[in-house]
Every structure is written in structure tokens, then in C-alpha cells.
Amino acid sequence: MSILLDEILGVDIGGTNIKIGKIINGKVLQKCKIPVNRDDLEQVTLDNLYKGLKDLMTDSVQAIGIGVPAVVDIESGTIFDVQNIPSWTNVALKNLVEEKFNVPVYINNDANCFAIGEKQFGKLREFKNCVALSLGTGMGMGIIIDEKLYNGVLCGAGEIGMVPYLDGILEHYTGSFFFEREYNSSALSLYNEALEGKENALKVFKEYGTHLAEAIKIILYMYAPEAIILGGSISNSFQFFEESLKTGLASFAYQKQIENLKIQTSDLVDSPILGAAALCL
Numbered sequence: 001m002s003i004l005l006d007e008i009l010g011v012d013i014g015g016t017n018i019k020i021g022k023i024i025n026g027k028v029l030q031k032c033k034i035p036v037n038r039d040d041l042e043q044v045t046l047d048n049l050y051k052g053l054k055d056l057m058t059d060s061v062q063a064i065g066i067g068v069p070a071v072v073d074i075e076s077g078t079i080f081d082v083q084n085i086p087s088w089t090n091v092a093l094k095n096l097v098e099e100k101f102n103v104p105v106y107i108n109n110d111a112n113c114f115a116i117g118e119k120q121f122g123k124l125r126e127f128k129n130c131v132a133l134s135l136g137t138g139m140g141m142g143i144i145i146d147e148k149l150y151n152g153v154l155c156g157a158g159e160i161g162m163v164p165y166l167d168g169i170l171e172h173y174t175g176s177f178f179f180e181r182e183y184n185s186s187a188l189s190l191y192n193e194a195l196e197g198k199e200n201a202l203k204v205f206k207e208y209g210t211h212l213a214e215a216i217k218i219i220l221y222m223y224a225p226e227a228i229i230l231g232g233s234i235s236n237s238f239q240f241f242e243e244s245l246k247t248g249l250a251s252f253a254y255q256k257q258i259e260n261l262k263i264q265t266s267d268l269v270d271s272p273i274l275g276a277a278a279l280c281l
Contacts, residue, residue: 006062006063006280007023007024007058007061008022008023008061008063008065008277008280009022009023009053009056009061009064009065010028010065010066010067010276010277010278011049011053011066011067012110012272012273012275012276013049013066013068013082013085014036014110014272016035016036016084017033017034017035017036018033018034018036018048018049018052019031019272019273020032020033020052020053020056021270021277023273023274026121026274028269028274030056031270032052032055032056033052034049034051034052035048036048036084038085038086040087041087042088045085046091046096050100053097053100053101054101057101061101061103062104062280063103063104063105063106063280064103064104064280065105065107065108065276065277065278065279066097066105066106066107066276067107067108067109067110067113067114067275067279068107069082069083069084069109069110070083070109071109071154071155071156072108072109072154076092076095077093077095077105077107078090078091078092078094079093079107093107094107106280107279108276109142109151110140110272110275111141111142111158112155112158112275113275113279114140114142114231114266114272114275115130115131115132115141115142115144115149115229115275116142116144116275117271117272117274117275117276117277117278118229118266119144119147119278120281121268121274121278122229122266122274123227123229123264123266123267124227124229127225127226127227128146128147128226129144129145129224129225129226130144130225130227130229131143131144131219131223131225131227131229132144132228132229132231132266133219133228133230133231133232134231134232135174135175135212135231135232135235136175136176136233136234137176137177138171138175138176139160139161139174139175140159140161140232141158141160141161141219142158143157143158144225160215160218161174163218165215170211170214170218173211173214174208174212175234176233176234178208178211179204185204187234188233190204190205191205191236191240194240201240205241205244206240206241207244208241208244209240209241209242209243209244209247209248210244210247212241212245213244213245213246213247216228216245216248216249217248217249217251217252220258224257225261226260226262227261227262227264228261228262228263228264229264229265229266230263230265230266231265231266235265235266236265245263
């Protein structure tokens with residue numbers, strides 16, 4: 001498909017909202033948002049998704065891409081155990097949406113969508129081998145190898161957040177869990193305090209950078225990427241943990257690799273929607 005000619009719907013299924021956008025010429029031109037109630041039955045949430053898609057669907061739409069925070073069987077388009085939507089334990093979403101709207105549907109894990117979206121539309125376009133890290137509630141990772149998204153079995157590749165670390169797992173120290181568990185505060189509150197120059201908040205982000213450095217060292221040993229792009233809400237605070245992150249990487253065994261590594265933050269607007277749409281390209 002050509003991103004210059006085709007109209008695509010991109011869908012980001014989150015725990016609190018389903019966000020849908022119409023992408024034309026690589027840009028999101030129309031959007032809608034549907035609230036998600038975690039207590040709704042499976043069919044209720046499906047009907048809400050259908051309504052949102054119907055609102056943006058036209059005869060010009062060529063395909064639908066959907067990103068979900070879940071394990072995905074790409075070939076069948078079945079999703080399992082969607083985070084924050086307990087009723088979606090085993091949903092043949094691809095078949096259901098294709099039957100409803102009669103266009104091809106592509107589904108993948110949301111972290112993989114972030115990676116392929118950055119590769120197609122964002123800062124990763126110039127790199128052949130790269131990684132996208134989503135720093136939000138947890139830590140998700142998408143992997144690009146030789147220009148292509150690497151999924152693994154059931155889109156399970158890249159679950160670095162589940163690697164054992166200290167008294168828990170990595171994402172306990174690299175996602176919002178860290179700020180809540182260790183400092184009884186949200187990342188956003190501490191970010192606002194850091195903007196005001198408050199010493200405690202600056203200290204917290206400095207510590208956060210040391211933990212993230214440990215995660216990135218593991219990524220470097222496993223994949224040796226040319227670039228790592230950081231997204232998610234915590235990446236907005238990069239200025240406050242960039243220095244401690246780089247200091248933490250000083251103990252990496254292969255410093256020549258560090259010299260050539262690019263670590264950047266995403267500036268892609270509507271990246272979850274664009275990432276889902278990129279599955280169709």
C-alpha cells in the first residue's frame with residue numbers, strides 16, 4: 001500500500017479509551033475517542049468499537065489497523081487477555097471487524113505498533129535495526145530488525161519489562177510503578193515539580209535514569225540496535241533523567257557501540273494511531 005494514496009483507519013485500544021483516527025497521506029485527519037468501561041461485557045465493548053469505526057468509515061478506507069495491549073495471534077487475528085479489559089480473554093477481533101466492515105484488518109501488540117509507527121512515520125525511518133521503548137504504566141518494547149518488525153511467537157518478543165530485576169521486574173522500576181511504589185507520587189506530579197526545579201523531584205528522575213540504563217544495557221547486549229526511541233508519558237521527562245541514563249551506560253562493556261548509539265524521544269503526534277495504521281502498509 002502507498003501511504004500517499006490510501007485511507008486507513010488506525011485504532012489504539014487502551015484501558016480507558018479506544019482512540020480511532022483516519023490517516024490520509026500519512027497524517028491523522030479525523031479522530032474519535034470512545035470511553036472503555038473495564039466492567040463491560042465483551043459484546044458491549046465490541047459494539048462501542050464498531051460505532052467508532054462506523055463514524056469514520058467511508059468507501060475510500062482501504063484497511064484497518066488495530067493495536068492492543070495484549071498477546072496477539074497475528075495470522076488468525078485473535079487477541080488474548082487484553083490488559084484492563086477483563087472480558088476480552090479470547091476475541092477473534094480480525095474476523096469480527098472484517099465481517100462487519102468488509103476491509104482487511106491487521107492487529108498487533110501496542111508496543112509493536114509504536115515501533116512500526118516510528119519506523120514508518122517517525123525518527124526511526126533512517127535506521128535498519130532499532131528499538132522503540134514505551135515508558136508509561138509499564139515498559140513495552142518493539143523491535144525492528146533489517147527494516148522489519150520482529151514479532152516473535154504471539155507478538156511476545158520485546159517483553160523486557162518482565163525481566164527479573166532487584167526485588168521485582170524491570171518495569172517496576174522503569175514504568176509509573178516506580179514513582180508510585182517508591183515515592184508515593186505520580187510521574188506527572190514529579191515532572192511538574194521538576195519543571196519548577198524542586199530538588200526532590202530532580203533526585204527521583206536521576207534515580208529513574210539509573211534503572212532505565214540497566215534495561216537499555218540488556219537491550220544492547222541482546223540486539224545491538226543503531227537507535228532507541230523513547231515514547232510514552234514518562235519520556236516527556238527525558239531532560240531530567242538523560243544525564244543519569246548516560247552515566248549508567250558508562251559501565252556497558254562495548255563503549256564503541258555506545259558512541260554510535262542514538263537515543264531519542266518521539267515527537268510523533270498520535271503515535272498509537274499512526275502505529276496501528278502502519279500495520280496496513
